[in-house]
Amino acid sequence: DGGITQSPKYLFRKEGQNVTLSCEQNLNHDAMYWYRQDPGQGLRLIYYSQIVNDFQKGDIAEGYSVSREKKESFPLTVTSAQKNPTAFYLCASSIAGPNQPQHFGDGTRLSIL
Amino acid sequence: QKEVEQNSGPLSVPEGAIASLNCTYSDRVSQSFFWYRQYSGKSPELIMSIYSNGDKEDGRFTAQLNKASQYVSLLIRDSQPSDSATYLCAVDNDYKLSFGAGTTVTVRA
Numbered sequence: 001d002g003g004i005t006q007s008p009k010y011l012f013r014k015e016g017q018n019v020t021l022s023c024e025q026n027l028n029h030d031a032m033y034w035y036r037q038d039p040g041q042g043l044r045l046i047y048y049s050q051i052v053n054d055f056q057k058g059d060i061a062e063g064y065s066v067s068r069e070k071k072e073s074f075p076l077t078v079t080s081a082q083k084n085p086t087a088f089y090l091c092a093s094s095i096a097g098p099n100q101p102q103h104f105g106d107g108t109r110l111s112i113l
Numbered sequence: 114q115k116e117v118e119q120n121s122g123p124l125s126v127p128e129g130a131i132a133s134l135n136c137t138y139s140d141r142v143s144q145s146f147f148w149y150r151q152y153s154g155k156s157p158e159l160i161m162s163i164y165s166n167g168d169k170e171d172g173r174f175t176a177q178l179n180k181a182s183q184y185v186s187l188l189i190r191d192s193q194p195s196d197s198a199t200y201l202c203a204v205d206n207d208y209k210l211s212f213g214a215g216t217t218v219t220v221r222a
Contacts, residue, residue, distance in 0.1 A: 033209070042117075042201060042212040043157070050208060058209070090156055099145035099164065099205050104156040 002027045004105035006091050012113045013078065013085060021076045021108045023091035029103075030096035032074035036060060037088040037107075046089075049074055050096050078110060086111050117204050119213035127221050132189040134216050136202030139183070145205040146178060146185045150198045151215065157201055161187060192220045 004025045013019045023032065031050050035043040045058030049068040063082025068074055074093075078085045088109055092102040116139040126132045136146075145164050149157035163169045163176040163185065175188040185204075189196055199215040 031208070035212075040214070042214040044212075045209060048209060096208075098208055101145075101147050101159050101162050102203075102210055103159065107156045 004091060004093055004103060006089075006105035006108050008108060009106065011108055011110045013110060014113050016080045018077055018079050019110070021078070021089055021091075021110070023074045023076065023105060024072055025074075025091075025093045025105075026072060027093055027103065028071075029093035030071065031094045031100070031102075032068070033092040033094075033102060034058075034064075034066065034074070034076045035090045035092065037090060043090065046076065117202055117211045117213040119200075119202050119216045121216070122199075123217040123219055125219045125221060126192050128192060128194060130192050132192050132196065132218050132220070134187040134189075134200050134202075134218070136185045136187075136204075136213055137183055138185070138202075138204045138211075140204065140206060140211075141180075141183065143204045143206065146176070147203040147210065148174075148176060148187045149201040149203060151201060152198045189218070192218075194220050194222050196220050 007022045033048040034046040044060050047066040049055035065077045090107045091105045094100040094102045118137045120135045148161040150160045151157045161176040163178045169176045173190045177186045197220050199217045201215045202213040203210040
């Protein structure tokens with residue numbers, strides 16, 4: 001079955017710690033995205049990538065980093081510089097180009113210990 | 114910042130009624146529009162996409178687009194308890210999507 005796999009489902013971060021959220025897709029999509037969702041709010045774009053080895057900052061990139069070394073994978077690191085990381089993190093992918101719908105993984109819930 | 118505004122909820126409708134959800138957007142050049150359904154604690158699921166002015170029907174869902182008024186809506190006919198969810202409007206924005214905050218719908222049995 002084709003889809004987007006995010007792991008882990010739940011993640012806890014200690015003060016001063018960096019954590020990495022995994023996102024893997026087997027849909028053969030070129031474009032991948034990371035969003036953050038806070039309770040009662042819509043999705044805010046953190047980073048996106050239209051092609052391997054290239055990515056751009058979204059609206060709230062501060063305190064986050066990404067890499068895109070493989071077409072299938074787009075991991076997100078939440079660094080210690082992100083002071084309010086508690087949120088629901090969603091990874092999405094799409095065919096590259098304008099006007100394409102995005103499809104989402106099941107998400108990772110990150111909390112502070 | 115390109116904005117997407119949705120009518121504030123929550124919206125409560127009786128089973129079998131029509132639920133009407135509205136969305137306005139600020140960027141006149143947007144060409145594609147999407148509705149996602151998000152159940153509590155789950156990820157968004159694409160339910161409708163619309164690219165041209167007018168209506169598009171898919172089962173009990175109808176999306177309506179009016180680019181001149183910068184307005185897109187979603188109608189859910191014969192609402193069922195399983196339609197209880199938050200509905201997110203998304204608008205294309207330079208190879209990205211901008212999302213509204215969502216409207217929560219509760220269908221009363």
